[in-house]
Amino acid sequence: MxxxxxxxxxxxxxxxxxxxxxxxxxxxxxxxxxxxxxxxxxxxxxALPFTRPVSTLMLSELALMRGYDRQWMSLDDISPNLVRAVMMSEDARFCLHGGVDWNQMRSVVEDALDGEATRGASTIPMQTAKNLFLWNGRSFIRKALELPLALGADFVWSKPRMMEIYLNIAEWGPGIYGAEAAAQRHFKTSASKLSTKQAALLAVALPNPFTRVASKPGRGMTRLAGVVERRARASGAYIKCIYP
CATH class of the missing domain: 1.20.5 (Single alpha-helices involved in coiled-coils or other helix-helix interfaces)
Known part of the structure; x- marks a missing residue:
């Protein structure tokens, strides 16, 4: 069968x-x-000195057919006034930490656990990593990705290279990226010729360059810029990794 x-x-x-x-x-x-x-x-x-990185925001401007204004400047050609002001405004311990200011981070976490209002703890390496590789907005996912990138970048790059990249990708208004474009747009001068006052105004505009316009400061912004300007003048002990 x-x-x-x-x-x-x-x-x-x-x-x-x-x-x-x-x-x-x-x-x-x-x-x-x-x-x-x-x-x-x-x-x-x-890390190669001849590379000129672009940020994710700059790439999004291109994707949306808007374009952007950015002229790369070496750190040697950027006014020390701006370097000092940005460091004192954004990350005074820039020369001392390895990409993340763990003391500041711990304070923020403790404040959050206690239900208190938290202040920013982003260092310049963290902001650079976010601008280059990630996105704007607050989220634990982005922060979890940001921390190791900041540590890695700070380990590989020298402090001057980190500052150079940051000052060339920072956003200073709609379509305005980098110190040279910001100086030209807001003060009709080069980033190499910024005064201490102009530098301080650009520095305090960084956290929100859309509401804080460096060339049109309000009373509060002018007062904050004055504080940053005074700190920048007395910053010698804090910036030796840039200006020995």
Whole structure:
């Protein structure tokens, strides 16, 4: 008696579907891994002095067909007035930490756990990592990605290179990126010729350059810029990693 073989026709499509799902999941995981690894490779590339990094915001301007204004300036060509003012306004311990100011970070976490209003704890390396590789907005995911990138960048780059990149990708208004474009747009001068007052106004505009316009400061912004200007004049002990 002939015994007809079992019909496996229904099983084969199911096996093919499972194999297709596995391949798709594997591709997604590889794509996610590539996105996570790419910034660390770029950190190595950007250590080369002739590279001129662009930020994710600058790339989004291009994607939206808006364009942007940025003229790269070496740190040697940027006024020390701006370097001092930005450091005193944004990250006074820039020369002392390794990318993350853990003391400041701990204070912020403790305030949050106590239900108190928190202040910013972002260092210049953290802001540089965010601007280069991540996105704006507050989220634990972004902060979790930002911290190791800041540590990695600070480990690979010298402090002058870090400051140079930061001052060339910082946003100073709609479509205005970098110190030279900011100086030209707001004060009709070069970043190499900024006065202490102009530098302080640009520094205090950084946290929100859309509401804080350096060339049109309100009373509160002018008062804050005065504080930064005084701190910048007395910053000699804090900036030795840039100006020995």
């Amino acid at each position: 002939d015994i007809a073989p079992e019909d496996n026709g229904a099983e084969e499509p199911a096996v093919e579907r499972r194999g297709g799902w596995r391949r798709m999941i594997r591709r997604i995981l590889l794509a996610v891994l590539a996105v996570l690894v790419l910034p660390y490779l770029l950190i190595l590339v950007y």
